[in-house]
Amino acid sequence: MAEQYDVVIVGGGMVGLTLACCLGGSALRVAVLEANPMATDWPADSIGLRVSAITHASRKVFNHVGAWQSMVDQRVTAYGEMRVWDAAGDGIVHFDSAEAGEPSLGCIVENRVIQSALLQRAAEFENIELMIPARWQQWHDEQDHVCIRLEDGRQLRTKLLVGADGARSPVREQAGIQTKGWGYDQHAVMAIVKTEQSHQHTCWQRFLPNGPLAFLPMHEHYSCVVWSTTPEQAAELVAMNDAPFMLQLGEAFEYKLGRVVGVCERGRFPLCLQHTLDYVKPRIALVGDAAHAIHPLAGQGVNLGVLDAAALAETVLASHTMRRDIGLLQNLRRYERWRKGQNVAMMLSMDGFKRLFGSPLEPLKLARNVGLNATNRLTPVKRLFMEYAMGDRGDLPTLAR
Numbered sequence: 498m499a500e501q502y503d504v505v506i507v508g509g510g511m512v513g514l515t516l517a518c519c520l521g522g523s524a525l526r527v528a529v530l531e532a533n534p535m536a537t538d539w540p541a542d543s544i545g546l547r548v549s550a551i552t553h554a555s556r557k558v559f560n561h562v563g564a565w566q567s568m569v570d571q572r573v574t575a576y577g578e579m580r581v582w583d584a585a586g587d588g589i590v591h592f593d594s595a596e597a598g599e600p601s602l603g604c605i606v607e608n609r610v611i612q613s614a615l616l617q618r619a620a621e622f623e624n625i626e627l628m629i630p631a632r633w634q635q636w637h638d639e640q641d642h643v644c645i646r647l648e649d650g651r652q653l654r655t656k657l658l659v660g661a662d663g664a665r666s667p668v669r670e671q672a673g674i675q676t677k678g679w680g681y682d683q684h685a686v687m688a689i690v691k692t693e694q695s696h697q698h699t700c701w702q703r704f705l706p707n708g709p710l711a712f713l714p715m716h717e718h719y720s721c722v723v724w725s726t727t728p729e730q731a732a733e734l735v736a737m738n739d740a741p742f743m744l745q746l747g748e749a750f751e752y753k754l755g756r757v758v759g760v761c762e763r764g765r766f767p768l769c770l771q772h773t774l775d776y777v778k779p780r781i782a783l784v785g786d787a788a789h790a791i792h793p794l795a796g797q798g799v800n801l802g803v804l805d806a807a808a809l810a811e812t813v814l815a816s817h818t819m820r821r822d823i824g825l826l827q828n829l830r831r832y833e834r835w836r837k838g839q840n841v842a843m844m845l846s847m848d849g850f851k852r853l854f855g856s857p858l859e860p861l862k863l864a865r866n867v868g869l870n871a872t873n874r875l876t877p878v879k880r881l882f883m884e885y886a887m888g889d890r891g892d893l894p895t896l897a898r
């Protein structure tokens with residue numbers, strides 16, 4: 498006998514759990530299927546390698562669903578400034594939250610902190626069932642439901658199946674939804690490092706010929722490094738011993754924070770741009786990286802996913818209140834129209850930045866340095882950039898306002 502749900506979310510990553518929490522406390526019966534067990538406990542002095550720059554808009558969503566305080570209690574580092582400069586010229590731009598009248602531009606949070614806070618919160622809602630670990634084997638459409646068979650033999654029926662299952666989304670694949678995009682022939686090397694000087698609660702980013710190198714502030718003198726470069730250099734940077742790594746990193750960063758004096762963990766991740774042609778099909782919706790993957794140079798990927806989750810929840814709850822079928826394509830289309838345009842605009846801007854700053858052509862080098870300096874002087878343009886970075890622009894879901 499199949500268990501009956503209104504919404505089944507495949508993927509208990511940051512976006513899938515945000516969606517579950519946005520639907521928490523409603524009259525809908527929700528299940529979350531996550532294939533991998535999740536860590537909720539770790540040594541207090543350890544730092545997770547994967548971190549995200551979280552915008553004000555995402556913070557507001559986390560706060561509305563009741564998960565933010567738990568993230569703050571674990572570890573959140575606010576940053577008030579951002580300094581961006583080009584290795585191939587004198588262009589520099591400095592964003593300061595004080596100019597926007599805000600106490601901060603955003604926060605750096607470890608992904609495991611975000612995920613565990615959302616998991617804890619989701620577990621408190623009676624209408625949410627967490628199935629972890631659980632993996633679906635296959636699903637098929639019935640007239641007004643989707644039937645899902647799990648690997649352990651359980652069967653679920655749902656009015657809406659949501660793919661929050663990451664960039665390789667098996668849900669998207671089985672639904673036959675096509676993607677467009679391209680690889681960047683770049684890997685991001687991530688590392689947690691300790692520097693001689695304080696990071697001054699500032700995000701630092703230097704554009705090097707092979708890609709951007711960012712230092713994101715964490716607690717005390719620790720920073721998370723995101724160094725986008727060729728796959729070959731990335732492999733070398735990850736494989737080399739700590740001492741030469743710290744030396745190369747310090748040099749590449751012009752010793753802005755003094756010497757790099759410690760390194761905890763390192764890993765590398767391939768980068769690509771990917772976008773699905775459809776976010777919805779009858780009884781199917783995609784959110785987060787399942788719908789779009791973006792270059793991390795402006796730290797927007799998960800933030801776009803959080804807004805997808807809040808917008809889909811708002812759409813579904815509105816349909817339910819009006820006693821409409823939440824899985825019908827015409828009701829899901831509102832979500833797609835709402836989020837697709839905004840995600841595409843952000844993805845194309847990031848792609849444009851990546852190409853502009855990666856170009857070895859002299860006229861483009863000159864143009865980008867002039868552009869950085871002009872942005873730095875022109876208060877309205879600078880303000881606009883800051884509002885995008887803080888996630889305060891665009892048609893925001895109610896939970897993000």
Ligand SMILES: Cc1cc2nc3c(=O)[nH]c(=O)nc-3n(C[C@H](O)[C@H](O)[C@H](O)COP(=O)(O)OP(=O)(O)OC[C@H]3O[C@@H](n4cnc5c(N)ncnc54)[C@H](O)[C@@H]3O)c2cc1C
Pocket residue numbers: 507508509510511512513530531532533548549550551631632633661662663664667685687723766767784785786787793795796797798799800801802
């Ligand atoms: C180097 C790097 C730096 C980044 N920095 C930032 C940043 O600063 N700020 C920012 O906003 N974004 C950043 N991003 C992007 C961000 O990490 C992603 O956008 C985000 O992790 C996507 O979350 P998600 O929940 O959509 O997908 P995922 O995190 O991929 O989660 C998908 C989940 O689905 C589960 N799953 C998959 N298949 C199944 C299945 N069949 N059954 C059950 N479960 C399944 C997986 O186990 C996983 O838990 C960065 C990305 C990279 C690569």
